[in-house]
Structures are given as structure tokens and as C-alpha cells.
Amino acid sequence: MNTRKIKKEVLVERTFHGVFYLAAILCIISLLVIGGFILYQGYPAFAKVGVVSFLTGTVWQPLAGIFGIAPMIVASILVTIGSLIIGIPIGLMTAIFIAELAEKRVSSIFMRAVELLAGIPSVVYGFFTLMTIVPLIDKFWGGGGNSMLAAIFVLGIMILPTIITVSANALRAVPESYREGSLALGENKLMTIFRVVVPCAKSGIFAAIVLGIGRSIGETMAVMLVAGNTVQMPHSILDRVRTLTANAAFEMGYASGIHVNALFATAVVLLFFIIVLNVVLTIINRRGRENL
């Protein structure tokens, strides 16, 4: 064979490896740079205000130098949990319907509808909720309608496409032989789904949930439009709340000095939540796989 030709092909392959490696490295570098920058900018706020005082303080008045984000942490957590209560059952059941129960044509229509839902911008979701759900809440319970309930509703709908598409794909990836084996042993279709297919697709479903949580905790625009944005500790689901993300969005435009650091410190808190979330779910996942 031609030595020059071989050398050239080896070179091309090595270049390819290099390029893909670079792309992958870029992802890790981005993560480290962003994380590092946030920590670097957020640290002065923690130092000046005190970590405990910052995290448990209930008053947020940046122009007077008072920084306490406890109400917003609680708001973000509660709104996320609420959206999951809506999103996980509906999302999972839809995914099971699409992947297991519906016939092929119906299934593809539904899947396409879900993908369309995923493409709608968050502002549109927020605006829709503001125009329909918020007045409805006002009509039944008063108080204006802007509330944690409205935020939970809009986020619940927004995380559905994510949960559905990833879960449906996970369910579809379960080998047909598993289902056939279960049915051959005498199980009916429903039991097969719940005792064989879903447990087998568990890691994919967990991934779907993690993505859903990520989207929910990070959503800013839609929540800002419907949650009322009052900085207060919520005592009922109808109270107005301000999430961590909405807070940063309101104020980053004009903040200066220690105020900027405080907003980056809220980003640190958000980052912390996401990391803890990922770790916890990885542990659950791993343990689940062992038991399988």
C-alpha cells in the first residue's frame, strides 16, 4: 500500500479525534469558568453579609444594603415541588401512553404535539397564564390572582414536554424481549408495563425528572409575569412570591457594587441546589440499578 496515503489517513483521523476532544473539553471548561466566575463574584456578598444572615434573612432591600434571600429560596423550592406534583404524574402517564399503549399513528401525532409544546417560548406560556389562569384565581379566591399557584401551574405545563419526550424515549429503548418474556410468563399488559418496562427505563425517567427540575428551578420570564414578585415568606399557595431567578432578573439591570455580588451569591445558591439534586438522583439511580 501507499505509505503516504496511510500517513495522510492517520493524520486526518487524529485531527478528527483532536477536534471532537476540543469540543468536549470546551464543555467542561465552560462549566468550570462559569462556576468559578459565579463563586468569585458571589463570595464578597457572603463575606460582607455573612452566609447564615444571607440565607436566612427575610428582608431584601438592596438599595438600603439589606440582603436576605430566605423568602426567595423557599419560593423557588415550593414552586419547583409544586410543578413536579403536576408534571411528573401527567408526564409519566403520557409517556407510557405514547410509548406503550397507543397504536403507532396515534402515538406519533401525540409525540409531535408534545414536541411542538416544547418549542413554545416561555414568555408565551407566562403571558397565556397571566391572561387566563390569573384572572380565574382572582375570581375564586381574590387577591389579584398573581400567586404561587399561578407560577406552579405555568411551570407544571412547561416541564411536561421535557419529561414526556425523555421518558418516552427511555421506555422505547427497553428491549422488546423483556416485554415478550413478561407476557409469556402470564403477566397482562398493564402489569408488564409497571413491573418490567418502567423499572427497566428507570434511569432514563430519572434523567427526565432531573431535566424537568432543572427547567423549573431556572425558569425566569414566565414566573415573573404571574407570581406577583413580592418578597415575602409564603404562608399559603395563594400568596405572591418572588423566586431567586426573578429576583436576579429584576435587579441585574441596574445593580452596582455589593448588590451585584449579592445577585451572584443567589446564583451560587441556585448552582448549589442543582448540584445537590444531581448527586442525590445519581445515588438513587445507582441504588435502584443494583436492586434491579
Add this chain to the structure above:
Amino acid sequence: MNMKKTKGLVVLVAMILVLSFTLVGCGTNQSSNPMASPSATTKTTSEKKVELIGSTSVTPLAQDLADTYGKNTGVKVDIQGVGSTPGIQAAIKGTCDIGMSSRNLEGDETKAGLTQYQIATDGIAVIINPANKVKGLTMDQLTQIFTGKVKNWKEVGGDDEPILLVSREAGSGTRTAFEELTKTSQKTSDGKTLSLVDAAAPIIANGNGSVKSNVATKKGAIGYMSLGMVDDTVKKVTVDGIEPTTTTASDGTYKLSRPFLLLTNGEATGEAKNFIDYILSADGQAIVEKNGYIKVK
């Protein structure tokens, strides 16, 4: 032969992408808060342009002035309504030609070397839902309502309906001016301003338009907004018996008013100066009046 061409293309595209990302990363070397100064596009020497950034209250007036000025002179005027405080910051940092503010400068802002040009005076209207039968409030009642001490409309002569407060985001000039005039804010020991309205848990709306739509659609709502932007969807109340109009705001009988300021870093020069001169001329001030604001000459 075809495979090799495709491979080559992919490598080329990948290289370009990687290089461009690296350059972007090296290029961003801004001060600690690049976001605080909403960026204005760079001027080209051939195209004449003026960039204004600031108060949402001043924006509609500035836009009307800009349209007429643009038609007369061909100069393009860009307006961004993001709030008085961001506008003042942008003027200080020099990221726009002119900053717009709907309140007076305070604290460190007065020492930042800004030149102020007052182009109009605007009243702050206190608005309620059209279904609300209350006609007027005293200044004292306003203070009580906005600090949460009075919680129901029946305490001020209305129906038995809980009061729903609508306020603005912290950087709003309208909010700062309103709180100062109604004594719903306090100065702390180190010169900073502490708002007393937050403790009353108001709905926080983002801009005059949002306040208006909140008050228009919610029965027990009360809010404050730029007088020049009020329309039929909401109802204005009298304050201490005085009707909010441009006349009463300009002669001082209606107490809630504030200046519209244009701010430049140092004296205004070039196209910015031309635009400001136009606004302060008879033609410009006629437009101010036409829009429902009070002229300064």
C-alpha cells in the same frame, strides 16, 4: 473522493467554531457588572445617532420627540426604557449618550459629574380600578395604605374589599419619587433609602404599563403611575381634594409631581446636544404639552 471532501468540510467548520468561541471568551473583559449598562450600539461616523436609556415614564415622551426630530433632521434616535436607576448608571458609565430619569438624583449619583437637563414635569397619578367608588384620598391616607396600615377599602370610604397594592420594582424612578412624596420611605443612618412599602407585600409590576394593566383588571387594586400615561382603563383619585391634571401639577397644588431629567456625562455635545436643544425649544416643548406633560419654559 466524496467522503474526503465531506471530512475536510467538517474539520473546517469545527475549527472555525472552536476558534470563534475562543475569541469570544478572550474578548469579554468588562467591568464587574457589564449588565448594569445596557449597551448602546457603536456609532459610525457617517450615520448620525443618539442613544437614550432610562425611565419607562420618560420613554413615551422621548419616543414622540425622537420621531419628530428624526423626521426633521434625519438623525436616528434610539430609546430604551429600562428604569430610571439603570438609565442614570448608563449615563454615568457613558454607555449611552443621554440617560433618562423620572426622579431627582440622590446620594452618589449627584457626585458623578452628570449634567441635568429638565425637559418636563410629570405628575404621579394615584390610580384605582374603575369599579371602585372611592373618589379621593388624603396624603395621610396614602401613606397609611401604602405602608399596609389600612388594609380595606371600607376604611377610606369604599366598599368592603381588601386593598391590593401595586408597586414598582426597586430601580424605578416613579417609585422613588412617589415614596419620597408620600413619606413611605425612610433614610437610614448611612444615607440610604429604606422603602416601607415592601413590608405591605405589594404586587411588583415592571413598568408603568404593567401597573396600569394590573390596576385595570383587579378590583381592589391601587397603584401609582406617570400622569401622562394614564388612560380610560383606570380611574384617577384626587389627593387632598386636588384633581391630578397638568395645571395642578405645574402650579404645585397637586403635590405628587417629579421632574423628567435628561442626563449627560459632563456637558452635552454633538448630536446629543442638538437633540436636547430641540426638546427645550418651543417646538419640543409644544410636543411635551401635547403628550400631557408640563413644559419647563
